[in-house]
Amino acid sequence: MRFSLPPVMASALLASAAALSAAEWLDPAGAEPEADGSVLWYDLLSLGLQGRGWDASATATPYDRLPAAAEGKVPPAVWTLSHNSAGMYADFVTDATTLRAHWVLRSEKLSMNHMAATGVSGVDLYVRQDDGTWRWAAVGRPEATENTAVLLNGVPPGEREFRLYLPLYNGVSKVRLGIPSGSRLGRVAPRSGEPDRPVVIYGTSITQGGCASRPGMAHPAILGRRLGAPVINLGFSGSGRMEAALGELLAELDPALYVLECLPNMGAPEIRERVVPFVRTLRQAHPRTPVLLVEDRTYCGAFLVPSQAERNRTSREAYREAYRQLQAEGVEGLYYLEGADLIGHDGEGAVDGSHPTDLGFVRMADVMEPPMRLLLNR
Amino acid sequence: MRFSLPPVMASALLASAAALSAAEWLDPAGAEPEADGSVLWYDLLSLGLQGRGWDASATATPYDRLPAAAEGKVPPAVWTLSHNSAGMYADFVTDATTLRAHWVLRSEKLSMNHMAATGVSGVDLYVRQDDGTWRWAAVGRPEATENTAVLLNGVPPGEREFRLYLPLYNGVSKVRLGIPSGSRLGRVAPRSGEPDRPVVIYGTSITQGGCASRPGMAHPAILGRRLGAPVINLGFSGSGRMEAALGELLAELDPALYVLECLPNMGAPEIRERVVPFVRTLRQAHPRTPVLLVEDRTYCGAFLVPSQAERNRTSREAYREAYRQLQAEGVEGLYYLEGADLIGHDGEGAVDGSHPTDLGFVRMADVMEPPMRLLLNR
Missing domain, CATH: 3.40.50.1110 (SGNH hydrolase)
Structure with a gap:
């Protein structure tokens, strides 16, 4: 057996043919511009966070994996680990040819002795291909509790759908995506x-x-x-x-x-x-x-x-x-x-x-x- | 093409059938006993180090990958990296049912942000199976520049041939194998x-x-x-x-x-x-x-x-x-x-x-x- x-x-x-998604573009007025105005930073939460069992109305912070009501009911170790963002991701569409990530980690323990910081505390980007499959595009390598990384640069023009995975063994308090001002960032419509x-x-x-x-x-x-x-x-x-x-x-x-x-x-x-x-x-x-x-x-x-x-x-x-x-x-x-x-x-x-x-x-x-x-x- | x-x-x-090797046992008098006498520590070099192009007669230290004469002739970065023990290993035979490793690293940089400390600074043990193939047996996880790890415990009695790989992106100044006093450790004879x-x-x-x-x-x-x-x-x-x-x-x-x-x-x-x-x-x-x-x-x-x-x-x-x-x-x-x-x-x-x-x-x-x-x- x-x-x-x-x-x-x-x-x-x-086999179910996945229809390509239509984007709902975010209003640039909701983004934070870089000092020189070249980059607009959007909070990842404005794109809708996936991989959560309970949404922000039930959890203590938006990046928690268990509802606030679970505290004290589950073992303390489970509660602590529920702040790790394992499995969380955001799907988005952009026409940006350059893509940056800014993420703030909850713990200074960036790695383990048998697991690299990229897995423990990094962010990981995939792009959706024309046939509907996902392909790896870039990784954000953590250096400290607060990180900014250029994930992509010099990508040919065109709208593409991406998926950004969050850290597996660390938590995040804030994640932002940075695109050149003039480029667009949008939510992915249900498929x-x-x-x-x-x-x-x-x-x-x-x-x-x-x-x-x-x-x-x-x-x-x-x-x-x-x-x-x-x-x-x-x-x-x-x-x-x-x-x-x-x-x-x-x-x-x-x-x-x-x-x-x-x-x-x-x-x-x-x-x-x-x-x-x-x-x-x-x-x-x-x-x-x-x-x-x-x-x-x-x-x-x-x-x-x-x-x-x-x-x-x-x-x-x-x-x-x-x-x-x-x-x-x-x-x-x-x-x-x-x-x-x-x-x-x-x-x-x-x-x-x-x-x-x-x-x-x-x-x-x-x-x-x-x-x-x-x-x-x- | x-x-x-x-x-x-x-x-x-x-296909060449590998003959099983005969061991040349090391003299326990050359080992350092643990304070309580329970463990005998043998220097890895007494087993013969493999994966080196130049032996200790040509190199500044036994764990260098380039001869001392290369200093100043090769680019400084190559010279520095030649102190990393990448690819070095020792083959040995033992009848010990418990096996410890003690290794002292040259650099405090135990990991990289995209490579775990086990790969950068760890030791890795394989055992030779009856059919002559190698199979993974244990890893030594680094915690500091000086490490002691129990690699195996509770293995059934019997003589076995092992291979211990040294760190890939760090150097070592000393490596020892610890076996229970009463057990034997030997070199592997040419096959x-x-x-x-x-x-x-x-x-x-x-x-x-x-x-x-x-x-x-x-x-x-x-x-x-x-x-x-x-x-x-x-x-x-x-x-x-x-x-x-x-x-x-x-x-x-x-x-x-x-x-x-x-x-x-x-x-x-x-x-x-x-x-x-x-x-x-x-x-x-x-x-x-x-x-x-x-x-x-x-x-x-x-x-x-x-x-x-x-x-x-x-x-x-x-x-x-x-x-x-x-x-x-x-x-x-x-x-x-x-x-x-x-x-x-x-x-x-x-x-x-x-x-x-x-x-x-x-x-x-x-x-x-x-x-x-x-x-x-x-």
């Missing part, structure tokens, strides 16, 4: 043929994006681009442990698909105790929303260190037990994806045997894309 | 069926390993493992520019293959001026040694930013001109590898559009391995 679908799931795989309901991915440091080289290379971001679907990254480093409060928060959302990938942070006893009630909470609020249980990736050292192999084995055994119990209870729309293939089989997909590099994240996306595409009917 | 071989090159691709003459790769920041997540993921290291050949990494960040002094230094070596991949650091005028005399210098000293000219990888932003595409185009045009001129002069054993495929075609292989991540380095190794295998007749 690599990926298990009940027989009823026989939806055809339909026909693309879903508005998001995918919600709940998990660990790996979900949050450790250790991608830049924000666009975390697997939730890669999958969002490939599937043409909004993705909400609810990865909490070291803290994806399926507490009841997290189940209640996830149930507040109304996604097209839940992906639950907490195993790297949970031992077998916790899995046995928490998975079943967690899924029940989601199912009570959303009787039909598919829920995909994803196993942990195999530790790269498991072939050599028995304790690592044992951890993979016992966690998976407990997760599968929970899956079977939920099925026996008659829970429908529940799917299971094994972890053995997630980061490949050569031991090279992670920086430390646990956290994927870009190589591991691409491999994860390769494994997760087909079942997610099926469940999203895309 | 992706990879061009003269018709005379028709060697069959022969039948494997070449003793190395591959010499001369190039830029990319050759040096920017921006691999750990030392074993730079493409010279990957290729060394895959080909079962010693590789000497002469990558100098921002400074791979084919000066005459570098040609004379490379000519002092006697490799099985020269790989020249300096294009990312050279514009067309420099390429026109320097490539032909550089290759002539190598050829005069070594009439038969194959020389592989590798083009630059395509900038990930070249599809969008015309100046990047132009830089790729003009550099390659000049490199190919040099190749043709050398062929016209009757230089034999010269081979050419195009760069278009090096880091893939999806724009995701680099952190900044230029420097490969582990994803890009694996793709580079995939492209470079077959022609190098052919030229090494392995």
